[in-house]
Amino acid sequence: MRAYELGNRQGGAITLRPVERADLVPGHGQVVMKVHATGLGARDISIMRTPYPPAEVKPWQNPPPPERIPLQDSAGEIMAIGPGVSRVRMGDRVIASHYPEFIDGAWDFDTMALTDFGDCFDGFLAEQALVPADSLVRIPDYLSYEQASTLQSSGLxxxxxxxxxxxxxxxxxxxxxxxxxxxxxxxxxxxxxxxxxxxxxxxxxxxxxxxxxxxxxxxxxxxxxxxxxxxxxxxxxxxxxxxxxxxxxxxxxxxxxxxxxxxxxxxxxxxxxxxxxxxxxxxxxxxxxxxxxxxxxxFSVGSRRMFEDFLRAIELHRLQPCIDRVFSFDDALEAIRYYETGAKVGKIVIKII
Ligand SMILES: NC(=O)c1ccc[n+]([C@@H]2O[C@H](COP(=O)([O-])OP(=O)(O)OC[C@H]3O[C@@H](n4cnc5c(N)ncnc54)[C@H](OP(=O)(O)O)[C@@H]3O)[C@@H](O)[C@H]2O)c1
Structure with a gap:
């Protein structure tokens, strides 16, 4: 599969590098998502510019390594299902929640914070992504993959x-x-x-x-x-x-x-x-x-339960996400450059497939 890795970000430069990786195989409780669309947010830009290795080590702000695949936004379909997964099926249209462990109830920093995509785990600037099945929510039928990719952090x-x-x-x-x-x-x-x-x-x-x-x-x-x-x-x-x-x-x-x-x-x-x-x-x-x-x-984003409530509400109201521009996977760097001009209103989306 094709993906981008963060690289070393020396001097705060964006050093994304295109790579080829082996197709992913889901482990217990996981699925492989065929990623159709992802997007950019201020957090992603900051991660892409934070140099590695870090100047000082802070246990919960340690920047991700050069091999990390960036970006937290996702919208895709399930292409492989690992053992022990029953809540989703092949072909389901899904989005991954920001914190896979934050399913419902109260937030707990110690057990939930170090689990987010594009930072602690590989994110979605790739053709495939490994995702815990418990973190997935279904995309409302009225939304395209591009529209759905805007929702998980910026909307929730x-x-x-x-x-x-x-x-x-x-x-x-x-x-x-x-x-x-x-x-x-x-x-x-x-x-x-x-x-x-x-x-x-x-x-x-x-x-x-x-x-x-x-x-x-x-x-x-x-x-x-x-x-x-x-x-x-x-x-x-x-x-x-x-x-x-x-x-x-x-x-x-x-x-x-x-x-x-x-x-x-x-x-x-x-x-x-x-x-x-x-x-x-x-x-x-x-x-x-x-x-x-x-x-x-x-607070930081929200639980899967809050995400499901949000999706029900926008489906009822037919809320139309505001997308400024859609870029192709090959033009990911161009998308970032445009983002950083400050010209956009709403979301920048990168179409993967
Ligand atoms: N806590 C959480 O869970 C959570 C979740 C998502 C994002 N965030 C954080 O929320 C912030 C926004 O993220 P984002 O992705 O929405 O950013 P973004 O899309 O990059 O926002 C950029 C916009 O901020 C506006 N801006 C800059 N300085 C401003 C000022 N002094 N007053 C008013 N507006 C100003 C500008 O709007 P104009 O061009 O119109 O002036 C600019 O276009 C970031 O710090 C991000 O890390 C936190």
Whole structure:
């Protein structure tokens, strides 16, 4: 089978290398997925740029070795089934959950964190992938493989934030930042839940695209650096009830300033994103945290059970994932270059087969 490996990433360069590997054979509890499509996210770009060997060894942030196949997104069909597997069949159209051990219930860092694809295990920039059968969810019939490949992290993360963690209620105001993967799904899901959405972007044309995707108000954060005040102004001084902070530390303070009483801030942004400041951020106080009784919640993607709920909901609403461009497997490096220009809105997909 054909695949790409990470390579050494000296100096933070992307050093993907095409390789030929033997066809995969599933072990106990595993299947082989024929990968039809994968996609790019900020996490993948960060992994592809983190040099190996690492400058310092941190047990849970040790970058993956040069032979690792990158990318966490997947959509494919089952082409081989190992012993002990009964919950899926040959030919099923499936997606692998981000953390194969996180099936349901509470998250446990010690047993679940070191199991993710494209990092701890080989990912999906390959024609085949070995996947634990328990991690698989079925692709809704109305979605193509390309569309389905956008869902597992970029879609599930805002779904979990808006439903499981923030319990967003009809009529509440949701604030989401930028026109990236997580943000665009955040807009679409928040509208599905009956919320009012305020979004931001650095570019007027992208602002128009976010309005077309369902946002009620979009603020150009480059032209309006005090966008937190603008959020207050367009909510009659009240602020946002739920915030998807998918940029992270650089925007945390302003997110808190834009909050309503009893707001819930979903602290999603972890890795650097294109266009965001890389200057280390020091926050001397967390505004509104106590005075407005605001909750900040951090979490990583979601369980298989949450993923299944998300897929049922989008099937019912016929949610259409926002794909900016589809690249071929041979053009994977071109896809990454385009991603890093910051021109995209929503997802970049790589079609494998
Ligand atoms: N916790 C989790 O489970 C989880 C899951 C998925 C992703 N993440 C994290 O979430 C973050 C976003 O990931 P992604 O894949 O959605 O990224 P992405 O698609 O690469 O997002 C890029 C976009 O971020 C926007 N942006 C940059 N700086 C901004 C700022 N100061 N204010 C507002 N928007 C800004 C830009 O939008 P404009 O071009 O419109 O300005 C840019 O196009 C990353 O840190 C990633 O690691 C976490």
């Amino acid at each position: 993360t805002p779904w979990r934030g808006l439903t499981v963690e923030a319990n967003t209620r009809v009529g509440e105001t949701v604030l989401t930042l930028g026109s990236g993967n997580v943000s665009v799904f955040g807009i679409q899901i928040a509208k599905m839940l009956g919320a009012r959405v305020i979004a931001t972007s650095s570019d007027d044309d992208k602002c128009r695209q976010l309005l077309a995707l369902g946002a009620d108000t979009v603020i150009n954060y480059r032209r309006t650096p005090d966008w937190d005040r603008e959020v207050l102004a367009c909510t009659n001084g009240k602020g946002a009830d739920v915030v998807l902070n998918n940029i992270g530390m650089p925007t945390l303070e302003k997110c808190l300033l834009a909050c309503a009483s009893n707001a819930r801030v979903m602290h999603i942004g972890a890795r650097p994103v294109v266009g965001a400041s890389t200057t280390p951020v020091t926050i001397s106080s967390l505004p509104n945290l106590i005075s407005k009784s605001v909750m900040i919640k951090g």
